[in-house]
Amino acid sequence: MSEEVLQQASPGLIPGSGTARAAKPTRLPPSFVSWLQAGPMMLVFLAFFLIPLVFVVIVSFWDYNEYHLLPAFSGRGYTDTFEGCIAQLPDLCTIGKTYLKTLKLCFMVWAITLFIGFWVAYFLAFHVRSKTWQMGLSLLCTIPFWTSNVIRMIAWIPLLGRNGLVNSGLVKTGLINHPLEWLLFSEFSVVLALVHLFTFFMVVPIFNSMIRIDKSLIEAAYDAGATGFQTLVNVIIPLAKPGIVIGSIFVITIVMGDFITIGVMGGQQIAAAGKIIETRVNALQFPAAAANAVILLIITFLIITMMSRIVDIKKEL
């Protein structure tokens, strides 16, 4: 109440404050202002994210022929996807194999990005002492994120190709006689490119967690006689856990849905969860594509739920 009185009084109190209009007696209600401010963003998410997701689920239960979507209930999108899964038991069917492969890629990329991301963030947070250097080096890690992913993928071709730098170097030194074929358009190059592209998503949240750790805790551990390793395991890692989990969620969901990196770096030969969707869309089998999207969504959601059990994400942002 008193605030209101002050606000009404102040323009009169300050001589010559012609620009300051007298506060209107009836202000817009705060909740209305909030809606005005947040509404447009909400609308964008509604129109281009939430409703599209609903359509994915609906269309996944539609029927289709070679040319058209047929808006009639059908489980064909799903039965086509899981075709032969029961008949082939105990062998895995195509979709089972594909998901196993995707999970394997995912796990490898996760483990490597976590290792690199953790130590890069650790170096930036604890070893770089001046704020300017910290800013500069963080920026150095961020700039590639602002450049094109496709370019960062094709950038490996002159290095890893049959006549690329690595192969010609190895042949010249006599370590191998023939160029290695598995360097490019292989699982190896896919993992390498994914690590190259997405370690950034691990570095940022881990760095954010680490920078908030009170340095006196580390000194306390040191004073209490903890070795560097003990401090790392018992102080730093538990306190950096939120960042580790958030980074892991980013990397895992990106790799689970990826079809571009796996396509380009795998020479379009490697099957993956995201690529099935792309293939189905290209064949205009939208309900089957949507069914695969629903399956991918469920699996991704399960992984995230498991991981967010470990930390409360909302509290950390």
Next chain:
Amino acid sequence: MKEGRPRSFYVLAIFFAAYVLFLYGPMIAIYVLSFQGPQGGLTFPMNGVSTFWIAKLFQGTGIVDLGAAFRRSLLLGVIVMIVTVVLSVAAGMAFRRKFKAQSILFYSAIASLIVPSIITSLGISLEFRIIDDLIKAHWNENFETSMGLLTSGLGAHLTWTLPFGLLIMFAIFNRFDPRLEEAARDLGATPWQTFRHVVLPIILPSVIGIGLFGFTLSWDELARSSQAIGAVNTLPLDLQGLTTTVTNPDIYALGTVISAVSFTVITLALGTIHMLNKRQAAKGSDAGKGLV
């Protein structure tokens, strides 16, 4: 813990340097290779040095209609940037008070960030297909499509840039001193004046950061555009299409040109942020400098 550098510092410094080399090395390799001589191929060694491939790109005799795709991507990038900045700043302000649907918006943004892009992209394309079918069935039989660069394409890009914008706004207001606004209010400023003359100048460097994210993420966007962009391609989509077919340095030249735009924007944005920060430091607060 103060004296000297521990051995772990040197080990990690080398590790960090190796990581940076890993980040930049391959990119630099293709920038260099795009200046191959006319006889050059896709790999080292360089076969002479020339601007042949880059010039070829601009003559339009090459692989794609680069000019049109370039203009399309630029237009979309600028629009995405503006919309991202305006909507993120507005929503960021809203989050400083409690309001209904706050957590719905928050979780929508996070979900939009982590739901695989191909799913969002597919959903948008289905949505627009269904809208098209409805229009054809009920209003206009000759209707072509409502899908396009500035409808479905713009929406798809925003689902990717807005979460970043919102998260940056959270970071800004985490360390924003609300007493500055109170002071402005006490001096009789209206809410708009408080925002325009107090809040905005303080957060401006970070707002430019949001713009930087908005433009660069859109300029390089691929996964979400793939199904939702409609009949025309953006520059990254053209580039991706070339990866399977092209066998000469055209593709590196195109990569270099795209990167040049990215780096120009990054430099401009970082330069402006730096300038604003310096100005703030010089002219901003005189607290503690005069009478104590």
